[in-house]
Amino acid sequence: MTTNKRGSEALIETMMNHGIHYVFGIPGAKVDQLFEDLQYSTDPNAPQLVITRHEQNAAFMAAGIGRLTGQPGVVAVTSGPGASNLATGLVTATSEGDPVIALGGQVKRDDLARLTHQSIKSQELLAPTTKFSTEVQDANALSETFANAYQTAIAPKAGATFISLPQDVLSETTDRPVMKAPVPVNQGIPTENQLQELASQIKRAKLPVILAGMRASDDETTAGIRRLLQQVHLPVVETFQGAGIISHELEDDYFGRVGLFHNQTGDLLLKKSDLVIAVGYDPVEYEARNWNQDRTGQIINLDSIDPELTVDYQPDMMMTGNMGATLTALAAQFDSSFSLNQSATDYLTTLREKRDAEDVPPVITDSTRVHPLALVSELQNCITDEMTVTVDVGSHYIWMARHFRSYEPRHLLFSNGMQTLGVALPWAISAALVRPNTQIVSISGDGGFLFSGQELETAVRLNLNIVHIIWNDGHYDMVKFQEETKYGRSAGVDFGGVDFVQYAESFGATGLRVTNEDDLAAVLAEAFQTEGPVIVDVPVDYSENSQLSQTLLDDQFY
Structure with a gap:
């Protein structure tokens, strides 16, 4: 059974169904109906409205929620400069894999083709900064549009989405049911033969190294890496966004981070390695031309998305799917007798001393x-x-x-x-x-x-x-x-x-x-x-x- 409600109320109810706890932003005439309904909602599960001092910072806060929780943060702003001020925050989120849903007020539908107050083509303006940018033309489409923006924002590679909301669409009545909570999308793992081949390559390598990138920092993938390292101690190099993947207990396997300049302990290790296992690695963090140029050795790419291929990054094996489950299954391919050769162990000891000395x-x-x-x-x-x-x-x-x-x-x-x-x-x-x-x-x-x-x-x-x-x-x-x-x-x-x-x-x-x-x-x-x-x-x-x-x-x- 459906109940008539304002478009903004349907939008808020959809947010609640999707577990949204905060909406960051700055009000304005074209989006004030949404702010009114958020501020005065009597539902204890309604998102908390957090008013900021600049739209760009509101987008950063939404992206912070996205990075910390893995679920989209939400930012809501008014039309014109309110929407245009989102651009830097949204392109940062999309580049760095942080799920965000941005809501931008817009002039009434009747004014969209007119040169009127605060009228800009925000959908087109923000399309290059997001994964998905659209404008809602009917209140009945609000809930479905939000649900699809949510799904797109969290799908690998995560990033920002934008919904333009004409003023009269928010105040218009809708009689369509709101969307329910999304069902998690579960990726699979490689076949047993593929896992055996991956394990064989590690066992044959003289110096295998894990390069842990931004998408390896979610809880499940981090747990998978840690389970693998508890079974077989491999040296790990983190990217900047991969920080914290290696725990205290596994610190002997940590060989620093790489990024920006090609002159770190981790760079030395990647250069010498004959097998790099790139887990959740994204070239936006540290392009392969910085660490793989003139390097001899193979690369295995394990990720939730297919890699971007360049002349400097052409993996010898690519596995796309659930990274955490794959790493857990890979750990089972090793027994307690496996260890790196003595030459590699001696080299890593020397490199570890160099790493620690640089911190003094x-x-x-x-x-x-x-x-x-x-x-x-x-x-x-x-x-x-x-x-x-x-x-x-x-x-x-x-x-x-x-x-x-x-x-x-x-x-x-x-x-x-x-x-x-x-x-x-x-x-x-x-x-x-x-x-x-x-x-x-x-x-x-x-x-x-x-x-x-x-x-x-x-x-x-x-x-x-x-x-x-x-x-x-x-x-x-x-x-x-x-x-x-x-x-x-x-x-x-x-x-x-x-x-x-x-x-x-x-x-x-x-x-x-x-x-x-x-x-x-x-x-x-x-x-x-x-x-x-x-x-x-x-x-x-x-x-x-x-x-x-x-x-x-x-x-x-x-």
Whole structure:
């Protein structure tokens, strides 16, 4: 039996059926019916409306939900600039595999062909940034459209979807039943013969290596990798978005992360390996031309999607399906007698020592500024496995990705596809909502922080326990040191200073400042003991950043 209801009410009921808990966004005339019905819903299961200070940040928050939970986050905005401001957030989500459903208000259907107030072709505008972009022309289609957007957003490779909502469609009456909760789509696993062949290749290889990518970081695939490693210890290299796949117990199998510059311990291992098993690897994280060019050896591609093929990435075996179940079945192909040969074991021991040595902070030369490794080391002392750390883009992102250890998947977040400035604080807000009983840490540079710093008010309003640490050096330094490497000088990277302590206090948050490396531990301890959002301003010493892009692949490790 059907009951007549407004289109916006049918849309909200569909969200509830699909397990949507939050809607992030900013209201406007073309979408206010949806906001009214969300705000004043009497259903305890209705999504919580979280008002933000910018549509781009609302999209980041929705993407944060997507990455943390694997289920789409939802963002709702008004027409015109409201919708166009979504573009950066949606392209970041689609590039980096984060499921999002974006809802954009639109002028009334009668005005769609007119040059009227806030009328833009948002469906067409956002199509290149999403997997699926459409406009609803009838209220009876709202529920079905949302259900299909949901399914498309989570289907491998996950990403963003967009639905344009004409104002009169939201207020129009619908008598069609709303869509039920979706049925999970389960992928299969390879045949027994294929598993035996994969196991045989690993057993024959002199130095097999697992390259764990972004799609390997879901709970099921991570569990599969860990089960395989408990049965047969293989060296693992993580991409930045694969951070946390290797647990404390398996740390001897961890050989760092790769990304951006081809000069890490993991690069050495991939170069020497005669068999790379790429699990959930996406080239947007670290293109194969960076790690597979001039390399000798085979590649096995295990993923939930077919790989993008290039001259530098032509796998010798491709297995597409349920990665977690496949890895669990693969583990059964080995018994306790299997181990790597002595030559490989000796090499890995040497490489492990090199990896650990690179994490040691140098002796202090300038006590008024903190060396990145000292800051990473102190953060490591403060942060437990259940805490979530979100990292913005900048020089700090390189230092954190290379040296900060994380032992649970999707607890150390990077923007590695688009390298989008401003994601850290919005992601931290999402993490604080879905992981409410844990401490959340957010990290940015002084440049990137002001891309989304206004959301500090959102964090204060929601009373979230977020410690946001600003690595302060007075430049867009990730650009600066690369320009200096290429041209011998930099251009367009300097800006004025901001008193971030006063900035924090003006929003009702706590502001703390580190004045030298000696008081870093005490200030961080105070930040972690303080309720509500905290901003910590840390003067950072980036004098060694020029070394980040230098080639460090010594012949002795080949």
